[in-house]
Amino acid sequence: MSLDKINDLGLHNGGSLQEELAAALTRVLASGWFVLGPEVQAFEKEFAAYCGVKHCVSLANGTDALELVLRGVGVDAGDEVITAANAGMYSSTAILAIGAKPVYADIEESSMLLSVKAAEAAITKHTKAIIVTHLYGQMADMPAFRAMADKYAIPLIEDCAQSHGAASGGKRVGAWGDAAAFSFYPTKNLGALGDGGAVVSSSEMIASRVRALRQYGWESKYQVAHRGGRNSRLDEMQAALLRIKLQRLDNWNRKRRDIALAYNHGIKHPAIRLPQVNGEDYVGHLYVIRLNRRDALRDYLKQHGIASEVHYPILDYRQPAVSAQYREVSLPISEKTTSEILTLPCYPELTMAEVEKVCEVINGWHA
Numbered sequence: 566m567s568l569d570k571i572n573d574l575g576l577h578n579g580g581s582l583q584e585e586l587a588a589a590l591t592r593v594l595a596s597g598w599f600v601l602g603p604e605v606q607a608f609e610k611e612f613a614a615y616c617g618v619k620h621c622v623s624l625a626n627g628t629d630a631l632e633l634v635l636r637g638v639g640v641d642a643g644d645e646v647i648t649a650a651n652a653g654m655y656s657s658t659a660i661l662a663i664g665a666k667p668v669y670a671d672i673e674e675s676s677m678l679l680s681v682k683a684a685e686a687a688i689t690k691h692t693k694a695i696i697v698t699h700l701y702g703q704m705a706d707m708p709a710f711r712a713m714a715d716k717y718a719i720p721l722i723e724d725c726a727q728s729h730g731a732a733s734g735g736k737r738v739g740a741w742g743d744a745a746a747f748s749f750y751p752t753k754n755l756g757a758l759g760d761g762g763a764v765v766s767s768s769e770m771i772a773s774r775v776r777a778l779r780q781y782g783w784e785s786k787y788q789v790a791h792r793g794g795r796n797s798r799l800d801e802m803q804a805a806l807l808r809i810k811l812q813r814l815d816n817w818n819r820k821r822r823d824i825a826l827a828y829n830h831g832i833k834h835p836a837i838r839l840p841q842v843n844g845e846d847y848v849g850h851l852y853v854i855r856l857n858r859r860d861a862l863r864d865y866l867k868q869h870g871i872a873s874e875v876h877y878p879i880l881d882y883r884q885p886a887v888s889a890q891y892r893e894v895s896l897p898i899s900e901k902t903t904s905e906i907l908t909l910p911c912y913p914e915l916t917m918a919e920v921e922k923v924c925e926v927i928n929g930w931h932a
């Protein structure tokens with residue numbers, strides 16, 4: 566039994582999957598085509614169909630996906646973009662890269678996801694987009710966000726880096742916003758063996774802009790029609806690997822959810838608040854508990870050989886790189902929960918015996 570990692574990528578990519586992945590790499594090697602070729606085209610088609618949207622534009626990573634999707638919906642320097650502050654600085658990094666301004670709105674106490682009400686209250690005449698992050702594998706209240714974005718005619722962007730496959734009423738994340746950004750970083754529910762990302766959208770206009778921006782802003786070869794372009798391409802090897810892993814995604818998500826449910830049944834400690842994990846709108850990317858003495862439990866788990874993490878320890882507006890501009894900002898719920906959250910091991914290959922062991926250790930903790 567090894568619980569010293571919150572995610573074991575060796576196990577995740579091993580066994581029969583390893584053979585399939587190796588065969589895919591050999592196939593690409595033999596094809597002699599390494600960038601923007603048939604594997605990328607096939608993956609984009611398959612992932613768009615999976616998400617229930619018309620277009621997928623694959624990219625080099627999820628942070629580029631956020632930046633290019635913002636550019637794709639028309640965000641420019643000086644514009645405001647509303648986002649949560651508890652989601653690891655990724656959306657802020659993308660907004661700042663454009664020279665736009667992140668405007669932080671508070672989260673819901675129960676889910677720790679961006680609050681619709683708080684986001685609506687943060688709208689000004691300079692607001693050019695809203696980013697909703699489906700943090701921890703939980704889906705935000707998308708019918709309410711959709712209605713609000715339509716009311717103000719503001720583009721709604723989903724950050725789905727932690728929620729591949731989550732759905733509500735049969736409609737998956739990525740299909741609710743005007744466009745959505747995905748990361749395929751190796752630890753994600755759908756992870757490459759290296760970096761990768763994508764923008765999905767049913768808007769031909771947004772998709773074609775992002776497609777141009779991922780390749781220097783080219784409209785056609787060597788003709789740069791869009792500012793803000795760069796090289797951000799998913800390579801053929803990663804696309805071939807992702808095509809194989811996409812076929813297993815729903816099964817992995819079910820396993821992650823089962824693990825989360827087993828934790829929820831097994832953890833009986835009165836000091837610990839458990840997450841809501843039992844719908845298809847949760848895909849178990851991270852299993853996050855809450856408690857007042859978070860750091861003490863973390864130390865205790867470490868003594869018992871059990872890994873844990875904090876996603877994330879610093880709110881975006883408190884990050885040293887930007888905090889001077891945000892001295893006036895204070896979001897009470899984001900601040901309170903940041904000191905309470907603790908992520909326990911959760912990945913599809915974790916065994917029920919390991920989950921039981923973690924529960925037993927936690928239940929034996931004298932807070």
Ligand SMILES: Cc1ncc(COP(=O)(O)O)c(C=O)c1O
Nearest residue numbers: 626627628655724726748749750
């Ligand atoms: C919520 C969220 N958004 C964006 C990203 C950025 O993705 P990448 O690391 O592929 O740039 C990540 C994770 O890494 C993430 O967790």
